[in-house]
Amino acid sequence: MGAVIHARDVRKRYGRSTLALDGLDFDVAAGRIVGLMGPNGAGKTTALKAILGLTPFEGELRVLGRDPRTERDALMRDVCFIADVAVLPKWLRVDHALDYVAGVHPKFDRQRADEVLARTDIKRKSKVGQLSKGMITQLHLALIMAIDAKLLVLDEPTLGLDLLYRRGFYEALLNDYFDHERTILVTTHQVEEIENLLTDVLFISHGKIVLDSTVDALPSRFAQLVTTSEHVAAARALRPVYEREVFGRYALVFEIGKGGAPTVDELAAWGDVRTPSIADLFVSLMNGGHSSSTTASRVKAEVAA
């Protein structure tokens, strides 16, 4: 089987003028954990909706070899998704939620869901409306983790949860679910929280993919130079894609390893060089666009929130 997701020139227009997806091209291979990141309104959710067959679009898109527009029902046997937090209805009782998924999903392992739930404080006779937001997410995760799916799509799965639940969520996902055969596609604003578990990143901006890379390849593509005001002018001459100033020190992000771009050695002459974090990279590429010819916009010490 080829790519889990294969997208070519996927376009989606809302109304007459708003272009939510402007020709997406990307592939997601099996066994990857891919972070789809972009600012608000960049098209993340629309892209996920297209992948899940929830919205019509133009272009070519294959998910597990199927067209989500025409083969959604079959596709959903192998694809799971948690779209946003708290979409479980308030009236649903926990044991009924288990009954329901057991009744409609051929790949649901009830025993497994029971095991996962047993680790939480969730009571079987509680209604979703009586659970905290964190517990609702735990319940949803327990249902999803018991489904033997090939692709799991998560859209802001931990939005509005406290740190303990957020940690717990990703730990459970990584330790008890991910097995290097399954594929996970996740969007989130909390980039720092997931950057250690991603194998691939996709940055989306204005409906276009602006970065498509494995995490392993990032050190050979980007470098961050931290320098002082003394050397910053020289460093700027090497055309950083992004620059910020924190407490009198300057952090400049460079694209490296291609024609005309500075090398790590050249940069090292002006200060400390390291690989930018995904969060740094995200801020870099979303400010002023992804183009080495663009003069980096000078953004004052804005620590990514």
Place this chain on the structure above:
Amino acid sequence: MNIKVMKTLLWRETWEHRGLVWAPLITAAVIVLTALLSTSFTGSVRLDLDGKEQQLFAALATDFSHQRQMFAVWLGALVVPQLFVAMIVVVFYTLDSLYIERRDRSILFWKSMPVSDAETVGSKLATALLLVPLWAWLVSMLASLVVFAIVSVKLSGTPLAPLATFHLGAWLGLQLTMLQNVLVAALWYAPVAVYLLLISVSAKRSPFLWAILPPVLLVIFEDVTFNTNMIAGFIVNRLIGFFRELDLHISARDGDTSASVIQEIARSYEQLGTLDMLAKFDLWLGVALAVIGFFVVVRLRRWRDDA
């Protein structure tokens, strides 16, 4: 279609809408209570006999064939309020069914499961047209036994005691006839249910208003422009047509003999079944419209993208 999936989907509807389960039980409780408290013979069937009861019941005491008919009409009349209440509950249910899931965004959860939109919409339609009426029928079947027991205790020792004879054959026949009625009603009301689902799947807010407004505006428009009421007649006929057929009303006027009242009983008995509605072109036209509407609803739910 997968039976296990459909069973789960139907259960799901009863979890969400507890009222569907409770309404027939409450109605039955009210009917039983009325039978307990009422001083009149039947408690619920309308018997406007103007004091001719004694004479009539004396005649019926030996006329077993009409006694059985009287028995069937009497207990049959207990089912009518059940079906009527079921219809009202179902109206609110169908209007809610595809609207609430969008409002509380739970549609995103339902759609994350391998259930097709046709199965989902089909389960809601089946709940409205079959599950709830069949449940009402089952409950009324049991309630009719309780009511009969109450009334027979009340009548024992009175001259009317023979009327409290239980006719097993007639009772079973009645239940079968009512089962047929439920199925006829499902066909008759299919276009109404689909219309309500159509509103439910498309209204951005207040589906109730959207359901009422277009027909009311059409009726007013027709009245003002052409000074006719064809649309109103059409709508009213569709809404109460079934219950008009199931009119279990025994009436007598001054000067009626008990023989003519017995004839009235026989006429009413004939009304118990509604199978003759299947010969109506109207009914099948409605079914055809419902089938088309069903696919429109499925399509709208498939591509509706505002959750």
